[in-house]
Amino acid sequence: MSHLAAAQPLFWRDSRLPHVELRVVSDGREVCYAPHSHAQWSMGCITSGRSTFEYVGRHYEVEAGSLVFMNPQWVHACNPVNNQPWGYLMLYVDAHWLAKLRFHLGLLDEPTWQDMGCDLSESSDLFSGFQSLAEALLDECITTDQKRDRVEMFLSKVMVSISKAAERAEQPFPRATESLQELARYLDCHCMDELSIEWMAQRAGLSPSHLVRVFRKHFGMTPHAYQINRRIQLGQKAIRQGAPIADAAIAAGFFDQPHFQRVFKRLVAATPGQYVRPLKRRLNQV
Template identity: 75%
Template sequence: MNGLTSTPPVFWRDSELPHIELRQVSDGRTVCYAPHSHTQWSMGAITGGESTFEYVGRQYHVSEGSLVFMNPEWVHACNPVDNQPWAYLMLYVDASWLASLRFRLGYLDAPVWQDIHCDVSTSADLYTGFQALADCLLNNGVSAEKKEHDVEAFLSEVMVSISEAAEQAEKPFPPAPESLRELARYLDVHCTDELSVEWMAERAGLSPSHLVRVFRKYFGMTPHAYQINRRVQLGQRAIRQGAPIADAALAAGFFDQPHFQKVFKRLVAATPGQYSRPPKRHSDRV
């Protein structure tokens, strides 16, 4: 991209904290995402520069100090502004684990996931807390027990802070019709199958053009893009479980590894090799 080079992203994971993943990008000028979604709830902090944030049809201009929040399966993308430097942190949290935490905090009647309707915050306290948590997680001198404690304490603070705004926020879209939800459930399970839009349209009882239009309305992407997004998520899961990249590509339904790498980078804004590489940790603080 215009001859720019950047420091590779850092991904932090720990088998003792399987419900948490951290991403750190120090120069995001070459980090460009296609619209995508995650199975986890996620939050990001812009730690330098500025970027765009597109989320379920809404567009924001965010800069250093901004926090963004993304529900599982909600389509979004963050990208640089005119090749200007920007840096960020991303925290990915298992939705079931977070639902259990919200239940214990009294924000849910049952430990079952409910979407949080809060997009952006400029809370200085949460921003500072996020940076401190990232330092803790990346520090190999800190025990897993301490990291677990800090994760729960910080996310409890986040849930308390954004709950009032979430209750007042406008919901982005109505529930999809059952025929589309059924098709989406089928794609969740059969995302590695070769399925034509004509076949999907027949299953949903719609014409191909109408299916593409209404599916995008309710899910934020076309049926084909939804299926590819699911495939990349399968590849990510395989890599997190230690599979070689070639095996992860096969698990995700890509029989051509270069194609897997190309699609993976477009949606994850990192190569499979970068995603699988353990971070360089520091131990200057405990």
């Protein structure tokens, strides 16, 4: 059976290539996401069927052959259309590594991250290239050095291809006031703290109800959802670094492991067990 024909969500990672991660879903009817964001830049391609794609307040319907691109921390969600089957690939790329690549390609003036403005593409060349890269990453006969070279070559091609549309992304939401930006920075650093909406509102100098409205307007989600999203990102990072699920839950501030598992599945559209399990063993079970 082809690696890309697996029935369950598959995640490929290699500790020797920590800057890239691949997700494979062949039938996404049961894969439903709540609005969320990733710490990495991410790229997806619809390999079969069609789905909805919500990205920073914009709504699309995408189908086989479509490519989607998401900046780090920009809110999005993809979900099935009327329970119709759909399959997709997702590539998650470390933003610092990608910024250096873009700098070396002459696409940035300095090797620091700059958001890109390209949301969608229907390039058949990039689409087939993505599928070939996915097959290569999943192929145990291809060496790590070869995979590293293929990742860099493909992403170089993607960056150059979308550079005209991606020179500079307009921020998806109106610029937040300094007090809201300060609160968001605080939540980034204290996402595991139990903070009431009243406490956050007082810190921002707003009423609780007004804080919820304006925070969602500027950041795409409520303060509580923003905080939970950051905590799940910490849990994912811990799992990628080899932590057991119980330890990852604690690292993300969840002392109730079933609660961590429920929230993780809602935002990642996979269980922590599916995310942590080595790809080789899961492929053997297909």
